Amino acid sequence: MADASRCDFFRRVVAMAPMATGGNLPYRRLCREFGAVRTCSEMVLAHKLVKGGDRPLLRHHETETDFGVQLAGKHPEVVAEAVKIAEDHGAAFIDLNFGCPIDLVVRKGAGAALLRRPAKLGEIVAAARAATGLPLSVKIRLGYSADQINCVKTASAAVEAGADAVGVHGRTRNQRYRMSADWRLIEEVAAAVPVPVLGNGDIFTCWDLAKRRTETRVESFLVARGALIKPWVFQELGEGRPLDPDAPARWKIMRRYFELACEHFGDDAKGLERVKRFFLWHLGFWHRHYPWTREDFLAHAPESLLQARNPRIEGDPEEELLASGDPADHERIWVRLLDRDHPGA
Ligand SMILES: Cc1cc2nc3c(=O)[nH]c(=O)nc-3n(C[C@H](O)[C@H](O)[C@H](O)COP(=O)(O)O)c2cc1C
DSSP states (O other): OOOHHHHHTTTTOEEEOOOTTTTOHHHHHHHHHTTOOEEEEEEEEHHHHHTTOOGGGGOOOTTOTEEEEEEEOSOHHHHHHHHHHHHHTTOSEEEEEEOOOOHHHHHTTOGGGGGGOHHHHHHHHHHHHHHOOSOEEEEEESBSSGGGBOHHHHHHHHHHTTOSEEEEESSOTTTTTSSOOOHHHHHHHHHHOSSOEEEESOOOSHHHHHHHHHHSSOOEEEESHHHHHOTTHHHHHHHTSOOOOOHHHHHHHHHHHHHHHHHHHOSSHHHHHHHHHHHHHHHHHHTTOOOOOHHHHHHHTTSOGGGSOOOOOOSOHHHHHHTOOOHHHHHHHHHHHHTTOSTTO
């Protein structure tokens, strides 16, 4: 069963959600510098780990004091072995992935496929529970599809099997990101289980967080795309106010990521190639930043701000460049970064 002190580990936290690619070590460090105290690995496939693969995904930086490893798998004994490996590599907590929607994972019966098999899900949690004394969370979705909503059932199965917390992404597997997260159902889970629920979905601003805190009993939160679009979101959420760094300040943040990525991947030709790949990938999210105001937030409610199309930022060429989604502009930003041809370089 869940243990009180391990449950406490998950109370009143605003954590960086697990993210494949986006949760790379240097990006987690950047978010940590902006106040993301709780970080998590990208999804690690238990069977690969047990066979000796995926070890780089277990690495974390010494500043990541509350770093967890997220595992996905469908065989309880394999997941249990993977849990032990993650613990040996210094994980502070374990998260089990029951939400991954990717066809490749679901077809193999792991990730979100297990939402349709609550008993099996429980067996996997029980095996993980038996394998470690670390705090143990699970991450679920509302259900597999809109006509198979069963989050209270899967959450309860996980808790009965020993999970100390339940992360709930407020969408189904089939919804992907087409609609705003359903916090009414997240609240239903929070009302039903005796452990902390980590609410997840569409937290982009301090107003989103305040609304969820006021309207639900959820006290802990996972932030994913908000962190990818603006790593400073954790400071905003902590301070309860928008920061809205201007273009020169955002160049400085991009340079900081570049430095952290060079430190991690290396700054020789091979390392720089990888840094570039990640940097361009992140630009695909960074350019979506828009200085949303409380008025924007109220005008779009109850839909999430990201469902709305941002007005174009016009007039300031630097702002226009940083808001561009054009891959050619992203190349330009990369070259300017290398050339130190930007404000504050
Ligand atoms: C690029 C990307 C990668 C993700 N990878 C994972 C993952 O490895 N494991 C996981 O549980 N969820 C993953 N997610 C889902 C997020 O953790 C989160 O549940 C979802 O994005 C909803 O939160 P948000 O509205 O704050 O973005 C990923 C999301 C994104 C955008």
